[in-house]
Amino acid sequence: MQSAVHIDGWLLQARKKALSAFLADPDKMVMRNSFLASCMIRQWPTRTEFSRKSKLTSFRLIWPIVMSMVLLSACETVVEIDPPDYDSELAIISKFSPDSVWSARVTKTLPLGSLGDTTDAFLTDATVMVYREESLVARLIHDGGEDGWYVSSQLRKPRANVSYRIVVEAPGLPSVSAISMAPAPPVISDAEISRLDPTDVFEDSGYVVSFSLENRPGLNYYSFGIFLGFPLGGTTYRVQGLPMRHDSPRWFCSFSDVLNPVSVEASDDFDCSLGVSSDRFVDDPDFDFDIKVQIPSDLGNLEEATLILFVTALSPEYVEYHGSIEEQEDFGGFGEPANIYTNLEGGRGIFAGYSASHRLFDLAVIE
Numbered sequence: 001m002q003s004a005v006h007i008d009g010w011l012l013q014a015r016k017k018a019l020s021a022f023l024a025d026p027d028k029m030v031m032r033n034s035f036l037a038s039c040m041i042r043q044w045p046t047r048t049e050f051s052r053k054s055k056l057t058s059f060r061l062i063w064p065i066v067m068s069m070v071l072l073s074a075c076e077t078v079v080e081i082d083p084p085d086y087d088s089e090l091a092i093i094s095k096f097s098p099d100s101v102w103s104a105r106v107t108k109t110l111p112l113g114s115l116g117d118t119t120d121a122f123l124t125d126a127t128v129m130v131y132r133e134e135s136l137v138a139r140l141i142h143d144g145g146e147d148g149w150y151v152s153s154q155l156r157k158p159r160a161n162v163s164y165r166i167v168v169e170a171p172g173l174p175s176v177s178a179i180s181m182a183p184a185p186p187v188i189s190d191a192e193i194s195r196l197d198p199t200d201v202f203e204d205s206g207y208v209v210s211f212s213l214e215n216r217p218g219l220n221y222y223s224f225g226i227f228l229g230f231p232l233g234g235t236t237y238r239v240q241g242l243p244m245r246h247d248s249p250r251w252f253c254s255f256s257d258v259l260n261p262v263s264v265e266a267s268d269d270f271d272c273s274l275g276v277s278s279d280r281f282v283d284d285p286d287f288d289f290d291i292k293v294q295i296p297s298d299l300g301n302l303e304e305a306t307l308i309l310f311v312t313a314l315s316p317e318y319v320e321y322h323g324s325i326e327e328q329e330d331f332g333g334f335g336e337p338a339n340i341y342t343n344l345e346g347g348r349g350i351f352a353g354y355s356a357s358h359r360l361f362d363l364a365v366i367e
Contacts, residue, residue, distance in 0.1 A: 086111040090126075090176045092168055092349035095318065098160050098182055099356065102138045102152040104128050106168060109348060122148035126170040132162060158353065160184045166351050176346040182353030183313040186222055187214040189286065191359040193307060193366055196292060205295040205302065207366070209309055211359070212286040215279050221258065221314040224251075224275045226293045229306045239308070240299060244272040245292040251277040255323035256330075276319075307361040317343045318352035 088111075094104035106126045128140035128150045140150035158164060160182050169175040189212045196206030209226055226244060229237040252258045253272040261280070279287060295302065320341040327338035342348045 088173060090123075090168055090170060090173050090344075090347040090349075091121075092166065092176060092178070092344055092347065092351060094166060094349075094351045096158045096164070096180075096182060096351075096353050097355055098158055098185070101155050101157055102130055102140060104140055104150050104166065104168070104351075105148050106150055106170070107148050108170070108173060119146075122146060123170050124148075126150065126168055129167050130158075131165045131167065137164070158182055160355050164353070168347075174346045176344045176349075178317075178344045178351035180315050180317050180343065180352045182355050183220065183315060184216075185355040185357045186311045186313045188212070188309070188311055188357050188359055189214070190288075191309060191361075193361045195366060205297065207293050207295070207307070207363075209291045209293060209307070209361075210289065211291075211309060211311075212288045213279075213311070215282050215285055215287055219278060219280055219316075221278045221316065221319045222276070222311060223255075223314060224277075224289075224291070224309065224311045225273065226291060227308040227310060228295060228299060229308055230299075230304060231306075237306070241273050242293040242295060244275060245294070246272045246275075247292065248290070250287070251275045251289065254326050255319050256326040259319065259323045303364040305363050307363055309359040309361070310356060311358065312354050312356045315353045317341075317350060318354050321350040321352060 088108045091107045091109055092104055093107075094102075096102060106123045106128060107121045108123060110121055124142050126142070129136055130138040130140070138152045138154070138156045141153045143149045143151050161184050163179060163181045165177060165179045167175065167177045191209070191211040193210070194208050196208055213222060226242045228240045228242055230240075232238055246253050249261075252261065253274065253276070255276055258276040258278055261278075275289075275291065277289075299305075321343075324338050324341040328340060331337040340348070341350070343351060
């Protein structure tokens with residue numbers, strides 16, 4: 001019993017020594033722990049007169065202490081490193097259509113440490129000009145707000161099928177430029193709507209919106225959506241997007257899928273708020289769509305509602321930009337994240353054209 005008490009007291013003193021040494025100077029614990037551990041192991045046989053079994057038991061008590069001191073000595077020291085100098089770039093967002101006045105949002109990129117405060121990102125002193133070939137067609141002026149928007153003071157609008165070049169300059173930053181075109185508005189033909197079998201959509205009302213698009217030369221991209229409009233008085237409507245059933249390989253539910261259509265299959269779920277298509281594999285003069293939509297029963301009185309088919313012709317830059325955003329949003333943390341597409345030379349952002357057409361359907365007269 002006296003030997004056991006003697007060993008317990010010696011272990012307690014060893015623990016106190018290890019803790020005192022670590023608190024006094026953690027950086028020198030590696031050498032001190034190694035020395036202390038070697039002393040403990042050397043002195044252990046001479047300090048006990050137990051049998052071989054008692055020695056083995058004592059060794060099992062001492063070994064965790066030795067290992068804990070070695071592990072504590074491996075604590076990392078945090079070293080702060082100043083990041084390299086960062087040069088900001090202009091970032092432009094300008095998606096233009098023949099239906100809208102020329103506009104662009106002008107910002108600059110910020111270093112990582114400035115993400116908490118983005119007020120300096122929005123520029124008010126930039127020069128924004130739009131050219132058709134070498135002729136200046138619009139000069140955009142800051143609108144006086146705090147979010148970096150510039151608009152045409154003369155309310156000028158782009159034209160379809162005309163190539164435009166935007167040039168943006170700002171003090172202290174490299175200038176940027178980009179080229180894009182708004183396609184001609186899509187030609188919608190044979191548009192009609194009919195009711196779905198009630199058993200096909202459970203308790204909600206369902207419709208099939210059928211339409212055709214003209215197949216133009218070259219590769220063309222389109223997006224479409226179906227909306228429900230409720231009159232609020234005058235020309236004001238409350239608009240509600242409707243879920244569409246993706247049951248055809250002719251169109252997709254995202255921009256990234258239409259760029260990589262091989263791996264995408266149709267499904268029977270009403271889970272698409274946006275349809276995207278291209279005429280990549282269409283040889284006929286027209287290509288047809290039959291889009292099934294579901295109208296939730298709690299939206300309101302359908303006899304007063306108007307169904308809206310909205311189809312947009314998209315420039316390739318528009319599709320590439322939104323496709324890259326979707327890929328980055330879907331990044332799962334493994335591998336390299338997708339880079340956001342840009343067609344701005346010397347900077348970041350997007351300059352892309354689009355144009356739209358629509359059809360209206362009165363639900364009250366649909367049988």
